[in-house]
Amino acid sequence: MTDDSPPHGADAQTAWPVALSGVTETVVTTLGPNERWNVAALGVHAPDGDGPATATTWGRTRTWRNFRESGGGYVQFTRDPVDFVEAALSVREEDEPILDSADAWVEIEVEQRDSGTEGDTQWVEWALHPVDSAAERRVVPTTNRGHAAVVEATVAASRLDVPSYDRETLLERLAYFESVVETAGSERERAAFQRVRKLVDAEW
Amino acid sequence: MTDDSPPHGADAQTAWPVALSGVTETVVTTLGPNERWNVAALGVHAPDGDGPATATTWGRTRTWRNFRESGGGYVQFTRDPVDFVEAALSVREEDEPILDSADAWVEIEVEQRDSGTEGDTQWVEWALHPVDSAAERRVVPTTNRGHAAVVEATVAASRLDVPSYDRETLLERLAYFESVVETAGSERERAAFQRVRKLVDAEW
Structure with a gap:
C-alpha cells in the first residue's frame, strides 16, 4: 500500500485484480x-452496485475469529485443487500469508455488515475492503470438469454434519464428483480428491 | 502460420496457448x-507423454463429419457460459470461425487415431495437431461454482437420451446444478441455464 492509495471503500472495486461476478471461490x-496464518476457503460475493464485495462466515470458525480480532486478511485466487481442498476441509496454518499457488492476492480490511442465525449456526456477513493487491500470473483460463468436481466435493463434504442436508444425497454427490475427477481430472485433481477422502470421515 | 512453422506434430505441444491437463472443455x-462454421463442444485430452492432444467424437455429429471432410477446425477457450451451452446443446453456425468470447484459439489439423463402438454409438478418437494459435486475453482465473454447474448441466442434458444412463438421476443432477447457478452464478450463468431449459426437452 502506498501513501497515495485511496481510503478504504472509496475506490474499492478497482483494487480487485479479477472480475468478480456471482460468488467467486477463494482461499483466505x-x-x-x-x-500464524490460517488458510480457509471463502466465497466472495461480487459487489452489488457501488457497494463492496462481501463474504459470509458460518459459525465460530477461525476465519470468523481472526476477522474479528485482526480486522482483515488476504484473499487469494488459486487454481490448485489441493490447496483448495486443504483450505476448505482441513486446519492449515502457514508462516507466510500468500500461498505459492496464488495467481493473485488481495489484502483486505473487513467490516461486519450483518449477522443472524440459521438453525443453530450464527453467520456474519463481512464487507471486504481491498487495501493492496497483486496479480502474480495472468493466463488463458481453461475449464476442467475435474477441478470443478473437487470444489463441489468440498461443498458436499462440509455439509455432511449439517442436519438440514440429506446425508445419502450428499454421499451420492461425492461419488459422482469422484467419478468426474477420474474421467476428466489431471493428476493434481486426483491428488486433491485423495485429500478429500482422507479428510472426510464418511464412506461413499 | 508462417513459412518456418514446424511440420505438424513435430512441435505440437508448444503451439497450445494454455496448459492442457486432464480433459479441457473447449468449443470447436x-x-x-x-x-459455415459449426460451433460445438469438444473435450480436449492432454497429450500423453510426447503424443498429441486428442479428442473423441461420439456418433455422426457435425464435428465428426467436418473433421473427416475438412481435416480440422478451430479449438477455442471461452469463459462464456452461454456460448458453451449453445455449443454443447444446440446447432449453431457462424460465418467466422472465432467466437468473440474466445480468450484463445488454436487452429488444428486432425488425424483419425482410433475408432470403435460403445452401445450403438460409433466413436472416433482424433489427434489434434496445432498449426496456428493466438491468445487474445490473459487474466487471473477465477472459480465460480455456477459456471461449473452450467457445464455439468450440459453433460447431464446430453445424456438424457442415452439408454445406459438413469434418467431420474440425470434430472436430479439438473435440479441440483440449477440450484448452484441460483446460489453462486452471475447473470450470465443464469442466462446460460435458461438456454439449457429452453434447449432440453425435459422437466426437473
Missing part, C-alpha cells in the same frame, strides 16, 4: 493469535 | 459443406 489467510 | 468450430 487470516492471522491467528499464535501469529 | 468446423467448416461445414454449406461453408
